[in-house]
Amino acid sequence: MHDIRAIRENPDAFDKAxxxxxxxxxxxxxxxxxxxRRACIHTAETAQADQNAASREIGKAKANGNEAEFLRLRTIVSAKKKExxxxxxxxxxxxxLLQKRLAELPNLPYDDTPDGTDEADNVELRTHGTPPEFDFQPLEHFELPAVKQGMDFETAAKLSGxxxxxxxAGVARIHRALAQFMLDTHTTENGLTETWTPVLVKEEMMYGTGQLPKFGEDSYQTREGWWLVPTAEVTLTNIVNDTIIEESYLPRRFVAHTQCFRSEAGSAGRDTSGMLRQHQFEKVEMVSITKPEDSRAExxxxxxCAEGILRKLGLAFRTVVLCTGDMGAGARRTxxxxxxxxxxxxxxxISSCSVCDDYQARRMNARYRPGGGKPEFVHTLNxxxxxxxxxxIAVLENGQQADGSVKLPEALHPWLGGKTTLTAEGQLV
Structure with missing residues (x-):
């Protein structure tokens, strides 16, 4: 959501952004x-003043016995009241109408957010690690002998489509261990507050973080009107919805492990094999609420914090800045x-980290008191x-061995009871 006053003050800069x-x-x-709208409000205030003035004169006319003046003024009051x-x-x-139009507009990119139309224009910031080399043709996760018994798409299609x-079995345990490993790392090493939240939310919560009204087709809604969260960003960010918090509360850093639900509208034909693009999946989500001057550093x-998980798992990765054409509507930089x-x-x-400045806070009316003074909007990140x-998927594919087994990252062993390998038969040993 944008500040109409800022648009009035510099419309050319707004359109340029x-x-x-x-x-x-x-x-x-x-x-x-x-x-x-402003003209209408001004005219209404003028008419209200006229109504109030006539109302005061009615008493005088009545006291003076001036019936004609009394009737004239009463007619004016009635007409002004209707006006x-x-x-x-x-x-x-x-x-x-104005608020609806403002809510439909995306956030303004930072000056240093790269221009572009799609992912081809994203800019690489850095890389970490070296992709492993194999003396055999590496397979995708769903093709691995160690995985086939523990990753069942046919039964899932029978159940849900x-x-x-x-x-x-072993695959399910590795999946669970990864979530626990992430949560424990973020809470004990990164200072995030573990939070458990619902996955069903009210419509205004989806509006607060920008999933509605424009992107409703990407999510699921129940018959009772609740929405299934596409990410815990919705619940964690809305913790401060319609709230004025004290400056000492900030920064607030949350982390939650939840089920997530997305319709994947517009993704027909993309990543149809394996687990890359699912309607139901799990995510460990981070959300920060900060003072405006701290959000960019946050x-x-x-x-x-997100990169640290991959470093611990020994996985090669790269970090890119999304261009303006590939960035989500609520973000200023991703x-x-x-x-x-x-x-x-x-x-x-595997991760997308965004700073939204006060875009979501305005939609949620989430504010804080700097120095105990006049409330200002907080900044949000996810x-x-x-x-x-x-x-x-990454752990399985990068750890695959020529005999069909999977060697698991050392950092994950404590969360697997000391198990180090997923055998070709799908057993943890």
Whole structure:
């Protein structure tokens, strides 16, 4: 959500920033709607003043026995009352239209966010580690002998349809261990507060983080009106929804492990094999609530927290800055972390860390008191720390051996009861 006052003060800069996202100028339309709304409010206030003045004179006319003047003033009061009600109703309607239009617009990219139209224009920040070399042709995760017994897509399709999976035995335990490993690392080493939240939320919570109204087709809604969260970003960020918090509360850093649900609208034909793109998946999500002056540094901190998980697991990865055409609507700058997948011979996204400034806070009306003074909007950030299923894929593919087994990362051994290998038969040993 954008501040209409900022748009009024510098409409050309606003349109120029939006043009970097490929959008045509919007300020003439928005400012015309805003001007009409303000004019309506001003006229209503003038009519209200006239009504109040006439009301005061009615008592005098009545006391003086001036019946004609009394009737004239009463007619004026009645007419002004109707005029005020009509104008206030129109102003309310215009304000709703203005807020709807502002809510549809994406956030403005930072000046140093690279311009571009798609992922080909993203800019690499750094790489870590070296992709492993094999003396055999590496397989994708779902082709591995060690995995085939514990990753069942046919049964999942019978139960739920396409883009679901049933995990069992050793594969299921590795999946669970990864989530626990991530949570424990973030809470004990990175200072995040572990949080458990619902996966069903009210519509206003989805609006608060920007999933609604524009991106509703990407999520699922129940018959009762709840929405299934596409990420714990929705619940963690909305903890401060419609709240004024004290400055001492900040920064607040949350982490949660949840089920996530996405319709994958518009992804037909993409990543149909394996676990890369599912309707139901698990993610360890990080959310930070900060003071405005701290949010940019917090993005780097959050990115490092996510990268740290991959460093511990010994996985090669690269970090890129998303260009304006590939960045999510709510972000001003996004760092994607892409892990190396030998089976595909390429890097694939495993985490996305974004700083939103006050874009979400305005939608949520989330504020703080700097120095105990006048409330200001907080800044919000979110990032995957990490996507559990994709981390499972990376661990399996990078650890594959010529005999069909999988060697598991040393950092994960304590969460597997000391087990080090997934055998070709699918057993942890």
């Amino acid at each position: 939006l043009s970097r996202r490929g959008l045509s100028p919007v300020t003439p339309e928005i400012l015309a709607l805003d001007e009409k 005020v009600n009509d104008l206030q109703s129109e102003a309310k309607l215009l304000d709703a 396409s883009r679901f999976v049933v995990l069992s 993005l780097d901190r959050m990115t490092d 760092h994607d972390i892409e892990v190396w997948l030998p089976g595909q011979n390429t890097y694939r996204e 990032g995957s720390g990490l996507a559990v299923g994709r981390t499972l």
